[in-house]
Amino acid sequence: MKVGTFNCRGLGGDVKRRRISELIRLEALDFIVIQESELEMCDSTLCAQLWGSTEFEWFASPSQGRSGGLLSIWNFNRGKLVFTFSGTGFHGVCLQWGVDAYRCVVVNVYSPCQLADKRWLWEDIIMSKRGFGSCLWCIVGDFNTVRRLNERKGGIGNYGARDMEEFNSFIRDMELIDVPLVGKRFTWFRSDGSMMSRLDRVLVSESWSAHWGAGFVEVIPHDVSDHCPLILNHKVLNWGPKPFRFNxxxxxxxxxxxxxxxxxxxxxxxxxxxxxxxxxxxxxxxxxxxxxxxxxxxxxxxxxxxxxxxxxxxxxxxxxxxxxxxxxxxxxxxxxxxxxxxxxxxxxxxxxxxxxxxxxxxxxxxxxxxxxxx
Structure with missing residues (x-):
């Protein structure tokens, strides 16, 4: 499954809609998750415009005024919807994917900024995973935090240390793999270039990785948003000759x-x-x-x-x-x-x-x- 994620900072204008449609077409995506749609209502007409055809299904969570909003769209020829679920800052879809009808769950995340709210978000996702049993899990989106200090540039001091500690604890508790980036170190850039961070990422379960193979996340250069689109691929990369290691x-x-x-x-x-x-x-x-x-x-x-x-x-x-x-x-x-x-x-x-x-x-x-x- 080829999954894309993009915090577009608003879907109201034609320019951003065209950019997302172009991203879906050029990358041949099977599934796209969008954060900060800033839409209180969404419909099939908009989704068809984004997807570029009528062969899709979608699930949306409305924004609160002009804040937040989540949208997930996927190819219904590849994945049959089983159920959806949602909570504050996230929503998920469970699909039977492919001819073998593997049950997989894709969770679209737009994390709040406050640590107390993040804790509720992480706990809700953990409870969802425990409740829905053995599926292939992919949790993707804007997590509004980093895992290490070197994933932020231009920040002041040790800001967000507690966030990092608890976010890493969440990843361990969920037994998720943080899929490595290719192309860039950071996914969010302040407009003046003074700060940059890896706020967006793709986390997958071991069963997901075992089924589709070791993946990598391609970072597309940002243009119409201060966030970069990310593409989860499962192809083999040529990293060159393996370095020699003394055992x-x-x-x-x-x-x-x-x-x-x-x-x-x-x-x-x-x-x-x-x-x-x-x-x-x-x-x-x-x-x-x-x-x-x-x-x-x-x-x-x-x-x-x-x-x-x-x-x-x-x-x-x-x-x-x-x-x-x-x-x-x-x-x-x-x-x-x-x-x-x-x-x-x-x-x-x-x-x-x-x-x-x-x-x-x-x-x-x-x-x-x-x-x-x-």
Missing amino acids: NCWLSHCGIEGVVRAAWEKQVQGPWAAQRIRVKLLNVKNDLKKWNIEVFSNVDTTIKSLTNELKELDAKNEEYVLVELERNRQKKLVDGIWCARRNKLTLLAQKARIRRGKYGDLNSKYFHACIRGR
Whole structure:
């Protein structure tokens, strides 16, 4: 599902309506959520003008005077409406999507500015997720807060620290993945350029990411609003070659010293010492990568293979007496499983951030989904 979000700061004028229609058409969106429509009433005529055809359904929450207002439009050929729900600062639609009729929920958010009101918003969404059971969740829109200080530029001091702490707590409680941005660091810009923040974002559940794949959010340059439109994509990006990383678990293997020594002692040529050292380091890197594949391979596959072989020997041992060769193999399998599991734990601990370890997410689906999303 390709989802777009845009805080348009008012849908009353033709210019912004044309811009949204253009965005839907050029990006081939399946679903768009709009914040701050500033419309007390909405109708199918306006939605048809925005969508560019009659193949749509829509759900709107009215503004309070000229403040707020939410609008969600989607392709009814792709998603069949199951139900809608709403609260202060958000509304959501549950759809049966595609030929397989997967049940997914898209929540359109325009968060209030006051922390007390944000708390009510976050609590309402948490309760909605608990009440509606297992669905694919996408929570998207203008959250009016940031997660880290580096997501704001031009602000004063440590303003909004409590907001950040509680917003991060909400994301953890919901077990959501903050889909990374591509194109820009910020999504809102003050008109004079003195301040900018990442107020808009896309949060998805692990089940959403598992179904559609690891996503990324494209930031479209802002023009008719001080907010940038965002597009959630699920295509594979070419990030270039993967950087080399030294895995700490290699140090536990007796063969690593020989691999490094042999690679370093290879004859190299070059007029300058720095060039020769560069080639030697490249040799070490390439040989370590090959050795890692040969010795460590895929840790999970290794554990499964060793466990299955041990299971067969245990079953045989229940019926017959194992010969000495089989007993030795049994012992080696147990040692191998322990070694592989220690290697896996070391790899995960190396990849995990300290805060993930603090919250005990090391072995959770949520943590692994966050790793895949990076």
